[in-house]
Amino acid sequence: MKTAEKLGIIGTTISIFGIGFGWGVFPWLIRMQIGRVSLSPGSETREFWEKIPFPIDFKIHIFNITNHVEVQNEGKIPNLQEIGPYYYKEWKEKSEMIDYENDDSITFFMKNTWFDNKEKTLPLTGDEMVIIPNPILVGLITAAEREKKGVLPMINKAIPILFNKPDSVFLKIKVYDLLFGGIIFNCTTKDFSASAVCAVLKKEAPFLETVSRSVFKFSILNQKNGTEEPLKLQIKRGIKDYTEVGKVIGANGKNKLTNWRGRPCNNLEGTDGTIFPSDISEHQDIWSFNLELCRSIPAKFVRKSEYKGIPAFRYNVTIGDTSTDPSLKCLCINDTFCWKKGAMELLKCSGLPVVATLPHFYDSHEDFLNGVKGLSPNEENHSIFFDIEPMTGTPLYAKKRIQFSFPLGKINKIDLTKNLPDTLLPFLWVEESIELPDYLIDKLNSELFRILQFLDVIKWVITLFGAGVVSGGVGLYYKEKNSLPITPTSSATSKKIDNPTDKTTTHELGHTNFGYIN
Numbered sequence: 233m234k235t236a237e238k239l240g241i242i243g244t245t246i247s248i249f250g251i252g253f254g255w256g257v258f259p260w261l262i263r264m265q266i267g268r269v270s271l272s273p274g275s276e277t278r279e280f281w282e283k284i285p286f287p288i289d290f291k292i293h294i295f296n297i298t299n300h301v302e303v304q305n306e307g308k309i310p311n312l313q314e315i316g317p318y319y320y321k322e323w324k325e326k327s328e329m330i331d332y333e334n335d336d337s338i339t340f341f342m343k344n345t346w347f348d349n350k351e352k353t354l355p356l357t358g359d360e361m362v363i364i365p366n367p368i369l370v371g372l373i374t375a376a377e378r379e380k381k382g383v384l385p386m387i388n389k390a391i392p393i394l395f396n397k398p399d400s401v402f403l404k405i406k407v408y409d410l411l412f413g414g415i416i417f418n419c420t421t422k423d424f425s426a427s428a429v430c431a432v433l434k435k436e437a438p439f440l441e442t443v444s445r446s447v448f449k450f451s452i453l454n455q456k457n458g459t460e461e462p463l464k465l466q467i468k469r470g471i472k473d474y475t476e477v478g479k480v481i482g483a484n485g486k487n488k489l490t491n492w493r494g495r496p497c498n499n500l501e502g503t504d505g506t507i508f509p510s511d512i513s514e515h516q517d518i519w520s521f522n523l524e525l526c527r528s529i530p531a532k533f534v535r536k537s538e539y540k541g542i543p544a545f546r547y548n549v550t551i552g553d554t555s556t557d558p559s560l561k562c563l564c565i566n567d568t569f570c571w572k573k574g575a576m577e578l579l580k581c582s583g584l585p586v587v588a589t590l591p592h593f594y595d596s597h598e599d600f601l602n603g604v605k606g607l608s609p610n611e612e613n614h615s616i617f618f619d620i621e622p623m624t625g626t627p628l629y630a631k632k633r634i635q636f637s638f639p640l641g642k643i644n645k646i647d648l649t650k651n652l653p654d655t656l657l658p659f660l661w662v663e664e665s666i667e668l669p670d671y672l673i674d675k676l677n678s679e680l681f682r683i684l685q686f687l688d689v690i691k692w693v694i695t696l697f698g699a700g701v702v703s704g705g706v707g708l709y710y711k712e713k714n715s716l717p718i719t720p721t722s723s724a725t726s727k728k729i730d731n732p733t734d735k736t737t738t739h740e741l742g743h744t745n746f747g748y749i750n
Contacts, residue, residue: 269510269624270470270477271338273331281507283325289665290346291317292411292452293591295606295658296362300402307653310640312606315362318407319352320453322664324506327460336472337481341460342523346453358408365638365657366403367584368417368440368450369395369648372433374585377643378565383432384645390426391648394419401640401648412457414441414449438462438583452660461523467504474510478503480521480528491526491580497562501528508625514545518620524634525551525588526581527563537619539628540673544619549632550595551576551588572597575656578636590614591635591661603655626676628668635661 271278279285293316302308326340350357369391376383391398394417405415417440419430433440433448440448441455464484470477480500483489489498502519503509512518517530531547538544553573554560564570565577571587574596579585593600594609601607618630641654668676 270474271467271507272469272471277507281326282329284323284506286669287321287323287347289349289663290320290322291663291665292320292660293317293662294362294364294407294410294660297364297402297657300363300400303653304400304402305651307651309653310604310655310657312604312658314606315360315407316356317353317663318356318358318411319349320346321349322346328464331469335481336469336476337466338469339464339466339482341464343458343460344456345458356407358406358411360407361404362407362410363402363404364410364659365640366395366398366401366415367638367659368415369398369403370401370638370640371437371439371584371586372429373401373643373646373649374639375436375579375583378579378585383429384643386425387429388646390423390429391646393421393423393426394429398648401652409451411452412454414443414451414454416443417448417450418446419448420446436583463523463526465504465521477509478507480504483521489526493562493564495562496559497527499528502530508620508627510623510625512545512620512622512625514622518547524581525576525578531618534617539619539668540670542621542628542673542676544628545622546617546619549616550574551590572599575600577639586636586638586659587656589635589637589656590616591633591663593635593658600656603653604658607658621676624676626668627666628673630664630666632664633661635659 269277271281293314296313296315297303297310298313299308299311303310323345325343325345327343329338329340331338372387373384376387403415406413409415417433419426419433421427421430430446439455440450443449465480466482466485468476468479468481480503481487483500488495488500492498500521502521505520505522508518508520514533514536517532519528519530521528529549529552531549534546534548536543537546551574552560552563554563554576555570555572561570563576571577574593575587575589577585577587589596589600590609591614592607592609594611594614596609601609614633616632616634618632619628620626621628635658637656637658640652640657641649642652643649
């Protein structure tokens with residue numbers, strides 16, 4: 233009996249230990265250890281954060297306007313032809329990093345460098361001719377209409393001088409020149425109106441690249457290629473408090489942005505977008521700061537997913553609706569005009585009055601799509617999403633896509649716009665795609681998931697071993713119970729038992745020691 237009881241107690245204790253530690257303590261300890269990631273100088277995480285050790289796939293799609301004459305002269309709906317993609321290898325790194333021990337932070341600039349990926353781009357070469365809205369001309373007119381309506385008559389006089397007597401707001405250009413070569417803008421003039429416009433552009437158009445004192449050019453990538461972004465970010469290193477790693481706390485020396493009309497649009501939320509928190513719950517949003525949009529933006533949990541055998545959470549990102557969401561009203565142009573669902577203007581961000589949406593106006597107001605022809609929005613090709621390993625916060629697979637469009641329409645006092653249709657005209661869209669390389673997948677597996685698999689086996693072995701000990705104790709208990717013999721007191725007693733009518737028998741039966749009777 234005592235041996236069986238001891239086995240039962242020991243087995244139960246082992247099983248409870250296996251269940252408690254296997255399903256509770258072990259996972260907690262692992263999460264705690266994994267979660268203690270920081271941007272400590274010299275650490276592997278810091279090196280990865282400083283420069284992503286593999287190139288990101290970068291693609292550009294250009295929209296060619298096939299009926300630009302009818303659009304310009306008759307106000308017809310623009311018909312779009314998508315040209316691309318043009319592939320590039322993009323390297324992302326941080327520069328001018330300074331560590332601050334007092335508040336456990338680091339400041340830095342982002343720097344992107346693009347290299348041709350001609351093999352993937354084929355059969356396209358970059359020599360293709362496209363017709364697009366002239367970004368300098370349309371940008372100048374739109375920005376003035378937004379900010380300085382009083383200078384519109386002056387701009388109208390300056391346009392023939394600065395743009396060589398154009399008969400259209402559209403421009404025919406080689407794709408390579410649009411992306412890298414540049415659109416030349418010559419301010420060599422003695423005309424008062426043209427000189428005044430050039431003076432404003434020199435001061436307020438950071439998107440223009442200086443060629444000489446009076447000559448500038450505009451391109452999509454050349455000015456940004458291998459150069460620092462103008463915004464200096466400050467984030468937490470997570471050495472003192474690992475839960476704050478990557479958290480953005482400053483931009484250009486201030487604890488909030490100044491681009492927008494107020495809070496919460498100017499608030500800095502989440503990480504810098506290249507490092508994410510660990511131990512993520514599917515019930516929480518993941519915030520990050522987006523340099524292209526000059527704002528912090530949340531990613532929403534969609535579903536559980538998997539990437540190369542690793543369990544993941546899928547999140548997606550949308551632009552939002554400035555016209556209906558009270559928290560986004562601060563992104564509106566003014567008190568009377570907000571872009572409809574899925575669009576936000578970037579004049580206060582980039583200095584160029586382009587409007588950001590998802591490609592092909594996916595997840596945007598139907599009016600945008602109805603204003604042009606040739607688009608086919610769908611989730612697979614035009615959404616923003618990423619798969620993230622929730623325990624470590626490691627991004628496994630992601631696609632970030634943004635479309636840039638120009639507002640088009642009649643603007644009072646600008647002759648070239650008098651017949652233009654009122655529409656949002658797509659210009660181009662870009663995609664950054666990241667897939668964690670196999671060697672890093674193997675590293676993640678060896679350092680995390682194989683340990684988890686080992687512990688998963690261990691917890692079952694401990695639990696089942698404990699259950700086995702309990703079963704052995706129970707079996708021993710019944711075996712001992714069944715094996716005890718029946719010991720009669722005497723033959724006389726047996727005879728008396730055979731006679732149930734004998735009163736003496738009944739009396740003596742009460743004092744008979746039978747032991748254990750089966």
